[in-house]
Amino acid sequence: xxxxxxxxxxxxxxxxxxxxxxxxxxxxxxxxxxxxxxxxxxxxxxxxxxxxxxxxxxxxxxxxxxxxxxxxxxxxxxxxxxxxxxxxxxxxxxxxxxxxxxxxxxxxxxxxxxxxxxxxxxxxxxxxxxxxxxxxxxxxxxxxxxxxxxxxxxxxxxxxxxxxxxxxxxxxxxxxxxxxxxxxxxxxxxxxxxxxxxxxxxxxxxxxxxxxxxxxxxxxxxxxxxxxxxxxxxxxxxxxxxxxxxxxxxxxxxxxxxxxxxxxxxxxxxxxxxxxxxxxxxxxxxxxxxxxxxxxxxxxxxxxxxxxxxxxxxxxxxxxxxxxxxxxxxxxxxxxxxxxxxxxxxxxxxxxxxxxxxxxxxxxxxxxxxxxxxxxxxxxxxxxxxxxxxxxxxxxxxxxxxxxxxxxxxxxxxxxxxxxxxxxxxxxxxxxxxxxxxxxxxxxxxxxxxxxxx
Amino acid sequence: xxxxxxxxxxxxxxxxxxxxxxxxxxxxxxxxxxxxxxxxxxxxxxxxxxxxxxxxxxxxxxxxxxxxxxxxxxxxxxxxxxxxxx
Numbered sequence: 001x002x003x004x005x006x007x008x009x010x011x012x013x014x015x016x017x018x019x020x021x022x023x024x025x026x027x028x029x030x031x032x033x034x035x036x037x038x039x040x041x042x043x044x045x046x047x048x049x050x051x052x053x054x055x056x057x058x059x060x061x062x063x064x065x066x067x068x069x070x071x072x073x074x075x076x077x078x079x080x081x082x083x084x085x086x087x088x089x090x091x092x093x094x095x096x097x098x099x100x101x102x103x104x105x106x107x108x109x110x111x112x113x114x115x116x117x118x119x120x121x122x123x124x125x126x127x128x129x130x131x132x133x134x135x136x137x138x139x140x141x142x143x144x145x146x147x148x149x150x151x152x153x154x155x156x157x158x159x160x161x162x163x164x165x166x167x168x169x170x171x172x173x174x175x176x177x178x179x180x181x182x183x184x185x186x187x188x189x190x191x192x193x194x195x196x197x198x199x200x201x202x203x204x205x206x207x208x209x210x211x212x213x214x215x216x217x218x219x220x221x222x223x224x225x226x227x228x229x230x231x232x233x234x235x236x237x238x239x240x241x242x243x244x245x246x247x248x249x250x251x252x253x254x255x256x257x258x259x260x261x262x263x264x265x266x267x268x269x270x271x272x273x274x275x276x277x278x279x280x281x282x283x284x285x286x287x288x289x290x291x292x293x294x295x296x297x298x299x300x301x302x303x304x305x306x307x308x309x310x311x312x313x314x315x316x317x318x319x320x321x322x323x324x325x326x327x328x329x330x331x332x333x334x335x336x337x338x339x340x341x342x343x344x345x346x347x348x349x350x351x352x353x354x355x356x357x358x359x360x361x362x363x364x365x366x367x368x369x370x371x372x373x374x375x376x377x378x379x380x381x382x383x384x385x386x387x388x389x390x391x392x393x394x395x396x397x398x399x400x401x402x403x404x405x406x407x408x409x410x411x412x413x414x415x416x417x418x419x420x421x422x423x424x425x426x427x428x429x430x431x432x433x434x435x436x437x438x439x440x441x442x443x444x445x446x447x448x449x450x451x452x453x454x
Numbered sequence: 455x456x457x458x459x460x461x462x463x464x465x466x467x468x469x470x471x472x473x474x475x476x477x478x479x480x481x482x483x484x485x486x487x488x489x490x491x492x493x494x495x496x497x498x499x500x501x502x503x504x505x506x507x508x509x510x511x512x513x514x515x516x517x518x519x520x521x522x523x524x525x526x527x528x529x530x531x532x533x534x535x536x537x538x539x540x
Binding site: 362363390391392393394395398400416419427428432433435 | 472497498500501502504505506508509514516517519
């Protein structure tokens, strides 16, 4: 990763790389990464965790780790202390760098915690980059302890090295830097030498001002994020920001949302991306249509990413896949990875039908939440919806829907409209409970679907 | 009619209304939930009744392992709950 920053700095050291609580130039970011790298090497740190909401510092540390081959792992910036201790034990992290007082207070014989200044070491630039350069990311599962996913910087960088210069573009980091999707944005922007705006709070409600103030032109985010951002912008008296590129990922992109985005941002190109921590990205789809082109299924053996469908599930084979899960042996890099995403091929498209784990079993009938969600979110007055399975004594589970209303609508009328929108579905698919709620159960700007978390 | 009786009859009437099963049916206390001579609820309809009772009243006899057969048995479940908490 350091090589991307160094390359951008060589082109224009004064170009703004990151905007956090202040602006960082590429020159400054490269110099900070070098000093942190010297600190890691001097202290003999082989693996470490980072807890900070100062995204530029986290990025400098990632770059430093890629320079000396120390395995970095970003924890969620707001992780609770008890959870941090559990994670550190689970992933055998004995060194944690942070700017949080409560984290620094944990410093002891079992877990060494230190501030960033301790890594700031002056000296000669490091140029002897080791061959083995590991990175650990954590999955954001909706329940339980996350899984560690082992990556190799070389594999991650191979796909972005030939990225075209993006001078003049201003990107928003709408994902956490600890998320794999966030890492993809960071790598892309550093490779393109663009500016990345890193707001401290990434909820759509909190970023509107930053979009205007920093002149953001490119945003990659979840459909749920976009849905709420559209609602914020409708309520905002200012004209919509001049977004040029809209990317959706992390969840299936409903066709209705793509239409609404195109209407709100007529100048923008809308694309979507399909990616996962385990298998990397399959590239962005720019034709404004739902799903992935089926032509991806027939690529030849030499393509960097290949797809196949087996028993309705999408499998990926990628050169940018993970090395393996933490605590498990390396995977065969040529092996097919089961994505857990259920798909259907309709004409020339691979269409997503939902996560295998989200399927709701209603009296033996397998119900996919997504088609239900698509119908419900198209109902006027519905801002967002969560479709999930609710335990039921008679049929095992029933489809339940939480909806967030858009402004002041009559609750009884809205529930009626939601039920009517699902009337064409087979009976087991129809909702047996519709509730209007203030907000949805969400995680990292994604709606929690499928089997109820409670 | 007690408060529980009235609210549960109203809830079932609304349920039948949404299911297009309300026509020609009078919801009485001794009405059977299932069958041609009763309210005609099948298993999915009954599942919805169970979910609706939980949504509206916070608890539900089906979820607690009971299988009420008549409207009165549903009412009795809530009456018993109140006498326990009273």
